[in-house]
Amino acid sequence: MTDLFDDLPTPDVDWYPDWLAPDLAGQFLARLVDEVQWRQDIIGTPGGRVALPRLTAWQGDTDAVYVYSGIRNLPQPWTPAVAELKAAVEATCDARFNSVLLNRYRNGTDSMGWHADREPELGPEPVIASVSLGVARTFDLRHSKTGATQSFSLKGGSLLVMKGKTQTEWRHRVPKEPRVTGERVNLTFRWVTPRMRSGPSSSA
Numbered sequence: 305m306t307d308l309f310d311d312l313p314t315p316d317v318d319w320y321p322d323w324l325a326p327d328l329a330g331q332f333l334a335r336l337v338d339e340v341q342w343r344q345d346i347i348g349t350p351g352g353r354v355a356l357p358r359l360t361a362w363q364g365d366t367d368a369v370y371v372y373s374g375i376r377n378l379p380q381p382w383t384p385a386v387a388e389l390k391a392a393v394e395a396t397c398d399a400r401f402n403s404v405l406l407n408r409y410r411n412g413t414d415s416m417g418w419h420a421d422r423e424p425e426l427g428p429e430p431v432i433a434s435v436s437l438g439v440a441r442t443f444d445l446r447h448s449k450t451g452a453t454q455s456f457s458l459k460g461g462s463l464l465v466m467k468g469k470t471q472t473e474w475r476h477r478v479p480k481e482p483r484v485t486g487e488r489v490n491l492t493f494r495w496v497t498p499r500m501r502s503g504p505s506s507s508a
């Protein structure tokens with residue numbers, strides 16, 4: 305029998321819900337909260353300047369420069385626990401990563417809105433490996449053309465690998481869940497086309 309839902313698109317992801325044992329995931333969470341230089345970013349919106357609803361950090365190789373809003377963001381050096389997670393993720397994914405964006409959701413009122421990770425320096429079909437630590441949070445993927453949605457509960461110790469057309473055809477978010485009181489840290493490991501760190505600049 306043909307199922308009405310057979311034609312719905314599904315995102316190109318690999319899902320490892322129990323990638324890290326719970327006690328190890330707990331140890332990594334504590335180390336990351338302590339060792340990472342967390343910052344509160346402020347962004348400009350039509351309504352004025354607002355604080356992002358989460359804390360962030362960017363680590364990577366020195367040439368993994370990430371440009372957004374026309375600003376070159378130099379990565380912080382790898383810290384020990386992040387470097388350990390990177391090596392483990394590379395082994396699981398059989399891929400290389402030279403940078404990671406870390407997001408720290410202090411409780412359920414912290415969040416990340418709909419977006420896709422499609423900056424040019426990530427290339428056309430990036431492999432992005434997402435490690436979650438701490439409390440489980442919902443992660444929604446929505447197909448841009450059809451609106452088809454797939455949701456994951458990204459629990460502590462899980463690994464979700466997004467690849468293929470997941471960034472070009474889908475958007476994703478971490479919605480607010482006001483009843484969630486615990487903390488969560490997420491790491492998205494990426495390969496950013498290496499750039500020169502300094503040199504002649506054509507703009508002021």
Ligand SMILES: O=C(O)CCC(=O)C(=O)O
Pocket residue numbers: 405407416421434443458476477478490492
């Ligand atoms: O926190 C998450 O699970 C998602 C993070 C994310 O989408 C990003 O860092 O671009």
Ligand SMILES: [Mn+2]
Pocket residue numbers: 419420421476
């Ligand atoms: Mn993202």
